[in-house]
Amino acid sequence: MGKKNNVTFNDIAKYTNFSKTTISRYFNNPDSLTLENQKIISDALVKLNYKENKVARILANGKTEFIGIIIPNFYHHYYSEMLNQILSTYETFGYKFLVFVGNENEETERRYIQELMAYKIEGLIVLSHTLSSSELADLQIPIVTIEREDEHVCSVNTDNYMGGVQATCLLAKRNCDILIHINSPTSPDLPAYGRIQGFQDTCKEQQLNHRIIYRELESQHEQVKSQLENVLKEVDSNYQGMKKGIFISNDTHANVLLNLLVRKYGTLPDDYLIVGFDNSPISTEAIIPISTVGQQIDKLAFEAVSLLVEQMNERKKRKPKPLKEPIHKVITPVLFHRDTT
Amino acid sequence: MGKKNNVTFNDIAKYTNFSKTTISRYFNNPDSLTLENQKIISDALVKLNYKENKVARILANGKTEFIGIIIPNFYHHYYSEMLNQILSTYETFGYKFLVFVGNENEETERRYIQELMAYKIEGLIVLSHTLSSSELADLQIPIVTIEREDEHVCSVNTDNYMGGVQATCLLAKRNCDILIHINSPTSPDLPAYGRIQGFQDTCKEQQLNHRIIYRELESQHEQVKSQLENVLKEVDSNYQGMKKGIFISNDTHANVLLNLLVRKYGTLPDDYLIVGFDNSPISTEAIIPISTVGQQIDKLAFEAVSLLVEQMNERKKRKPKPLKEPIHKVITPVLFHRDTT
DNA sequence: TTGTACGCGTTATCAC
DNA sequence: GTGATAACGCGTACAA
Numbered sequence: 001m002g003k004k005n006n007v008t009f010n011d012i013a014k015y016t017n018f019s020k021t022t023i024s025r026y027f028n029n030p031d032s033l034t035l036e037n038q039k040i041i042s043d044a045l046v047k048l049n050y051k052e053n054k055v056a057r058i059l060a061n062g063k064t065e066f067i068g069i070i071i072p073n074f075y076h077h078y079y080s081e082m083l084n085q086i087l088s089t090y091e092t093f094g095y096k097f098l099v100f101v102g103n104e105n106e107e108t109e110r111r112y113i114q115e116l117m118a119y120k121i122e123g124l125i126v127l128s129h130t131l132s133s134s135e136l137a138d139l140q141i142p143i144v145t146i147e148r149e150d151e152h153v154c155s156v157n158t159d160n161y162m163g164g165v166q167a168t169c170l171l172a173k174r175n176c177d178i179l180i181h182i183n184s185p186t187s188p189d190l191p192a193y194g195r196i197q198g199f200q201d202t203c204k205e206q207q208l209n210h211r212i213i214y215r216e217l218e219s220q221h222e223q224v225k226s227q228l229e230n231v232l233k234e235v236d237s238n239y240q241g242m243k244k245g246i247f248i249s250n251d252t253h254a255n256v257l258l259n260l261l262v263r264k265y266g267t268l269p270d271d272y273l274i275v276g277f278d279n280s281p282i283s284t285e286a287i288i289p290i291s292t293v294g295q296q297i298d299k300l301a302f303e304a305v306s307l308l309v310e311q312m313n314e315r316k317k318r319k320p321k322p323l324k325e326p327i328h329k330v331i332t333p334v335l336f337h338r339d340t341t
Numbered sequence: 342m343g344k345k346n347n348v349t350f351n352d353i354a355k356y357t358n359f360s361k362t363t364i365s366r367y368f369n370n371p372d373s374l375t376l377e378n379q380k381i382i383s384d385a386l387v388k389l390n391y392k393e394n395k396v397a398r399i400l401a402n403g404k405t406e407f408i409g410i411i412i413p414n415f416y417h418h419y420y421s422e423m424l425n426q427i428l429s430t431y432e433t434f435g436y437k438f439l440v441f442v443g444n445e446n447e448e449t450e451r452r453y454i455q456e457l458m459a460y461k462i463e464g465l466i467v468l469s470h471t472l473s474s475s476e477l478a479d480l481q482i483p484i485v486t487i488e489r490e491d492e493h494v495c496s497v498n499t500d501n502y503m504g505g506v507q508a509t510c511l512l513a514k515r516n517c518d519i520l521i522h523i524n525s526p527t528s529p530d531l532p533a534y535g536r537i538q539g540f541q542d543t544c545k546e547q548q549l550n551h552r553i554i555y556r557e558l559e560s561q562h563e564q565v566k567s568q569l570e571n572v573l574k575e576v577d578s579n580y581q582g583m584k585k586g587i588f589i590s591n592d593t594h595a596n597v598l599l600n601l602l603v604r605k606y607g608t609l610p611d612d613y614l615i616v617g618f619d620n621s622p623i624s625t626e627a628i629i630p631i632s633t634v635g636q637q638i639d640k641l642a643f644e645a646v647s648l649l650v651e652q653m654n655e656r657k658k659r660k661p662k663p664l665k666e667p668i669h670k671v672i673t674p675v676l677f678h679r680d681t682t
Numbered sequence: 683t684t685g686t687a688c689g690c691g692t693t694a695t696c697a698c
Numbered sequence: 699g700t701g702a703t704a705a706c707g708c709g710t711a712c713a714a
Binding site: 351361362364366368369394398399400401402403 | 706707708709710
Binding site: 010053054 | 693694
């Protein structure tokens with residue numbers, strides 16, 4: 001707003017001998033003008049090279065059409081793709097997105113949120129795990145979280161339990177002698193815990209020989225590799241000669257495991273089956289395409305924005321009825337059967 | 342701005358018996374108040390639960406502190422990481438980012454830009470290749486492009502030529518009998534063309550037996566795979582018994598090539614060396630860690646925002662001197678020597 | 683150090 | 699169908 005040569009409604013009004021009000025109406029309720037006058041104004045807009053100023057409109061009507069996003073990182077393809085899909089909803093809902101990368105630091109994320117609040121975002125989408133849902137709820141604006149702890153706020157999550165069941169059933173069908181789930185220690189608060197539960201329940205129901213191996217895998221590639229190398233040694237020696245079905249935390253880890261096996265045996269041995277999670281690009285680009293459980297990221301994103309828009313619209317009514325209880329939507333994952341099963 | 346219970350400077354002023362101006366000064370020039378009075382106001386802010394409103398401030402002083410970003414996609418790790426690094430500059434410069442995903446459609450991107458202009462962004466970062474730099478320059482706001490055609494606008498690019506040279510020299514040092522560069526047909530306008538040029542010049546200077554193979558690789562995994570399968574057949578038969586050094590467009594493609602070789606021969610044959618580009622995660626996570634030329638994405642991003650901020654600051658001066666010529670910054674890439682060379 | 687008065691560009695309200 | 703006027707919340711001469 002370079003303090004000069006900004007053509008405003010006033011200029012248009014003078015030029016056309018209408019009032020500012022009529023110019024405003026031309027934009028917000030054109031049908032209330034005669035076609036003639038619409039033409040006059042639209043010509044003037046071109047002639048004077050008018051550029052609309054939504055900041056002024058915000059101040060006047062209170063609608064920023066901003067949604068804030070806090071995303072934890074871009075390292076996992078899952079987050080990038082989720083952001084991609086969220087941003088793409090602009091075409092449907094018209095909301096603009098102010099994006100911050102949370103650095104897993106509480107104070108930093110609080111600062112980001114304050115900044116977003118200062119810009120009068122109408123709603124907030126949180127993917128980061130740093131702040132508790134009760135703190136988020138205190139912000140008193142529409143919020144949707146995705147795939148994180150969500151007790152006090154609306155959320156959209158993958159049906160992780162179903163994902164666990166799908167993976168487990170696939171391995172079961174292949175007549176494995178032992179089913180193994182490898183994962184990082186996971187809090188039961190998190191939606192992702194459902195995968196573990198789904199695995200466990202399915203194994204118990206079908207009375208399958210199974211085991212869960214917890215290892216800290218949320219680190220760099222080399223650490224993950226050495227962790228899984230140890231796991232593999234243990235599995236190799238404990239379940240020799242048995243057909244092993246492994247359901248592992250995600251595709252990145254599945255790929256590490258796969259590579260360890262292929263480098264050890266020259267190929268994926270017949271007695272090893274692997275299922276990952278996420279359907280990330282690595283699952284198709286691996287040396288052997290990896291079976292995986294895929295989140296429907298497009299749907300998750302769309303439902304998230306959709307759920308947020310509902311809340312935002314409700315708030316704009318003269319008599320808003322705030323939700324009694326947070327709404328939690330669930331999206332079913334899809335099993336991709338590839339060459340590791 | 343829920344049209345109610347918004348505490349404003351007016352409320353603070355009444356409560357503290359100061360004027361609005363003094364309240365404003367408390368925020369923008371606190372030193373001009375006595376410490377006493379600062380305390381009085383800061384207490385009042387807490388008591389009345391004041392929330393700042395930057396939208397109003399924008400309208401008053403014209404500074405949105407918004408930067409618009411147009412990114413083409415999130416599929417390549419390069420773009421995700423670049424966005425990550427750009428967003429991270431908030432900590433340094435304080436600018437907020439409005440992000441749009443360009444869908445390679447001109448009209449769509451023009452709409453995005455219009456929307457950004459309506460929100461009075463102070464500058465624009467363009468990663469997408471859809472619109473020409475001359476069209477961008479016509480927007481008359483500070484612009485920086487990254488790694489795309491940039492004749493008429495400021496830009497930050499990797500020294501692609503140097504990257505090509507580095508990759509080629511590495512292969513040359515390994516005493517390859519034939520150096521092969523595989524790439525998609527690339528316009529000389531694009532910075533990425535430098536990689537091809539760097540390869541070619543180095544080969545010529547060092548009088549190395551070389552060849553450039555162009556194939557359309559900007560497509561889905563399966564297509565890339567079958568394209569490279571054909572290339573491999575040709576190379577296999579044409580250069581039998583020779584040591585082949587392959588420099589290929591990027592790490593994703595390098596990985597496909599590597600997997601084809603490993604699946605064919607059980608491992609990477611001694612007469613094949615591979616160098617990719619991007620230092621993307623796949624290069625370390627591949628079945629055999631891939632040598633690659635890495636962009637310094639953090640530096641690229643920082644320089645881009647930095648260059649933009651300079652232009653934006655210049656514009657705020659009473660007598661702005663617009664740049665005579667666009668500035669083009671260049672960042673040197675880094676060679677990662679791994680197991681494929 | 684503090685206050686007055688006005689401007690930023692649009693929308694909302696009420697009147698005609 | 700159109701217009702006058704007052705918001706919206708803050709910044710900034712200019713004055714005191």
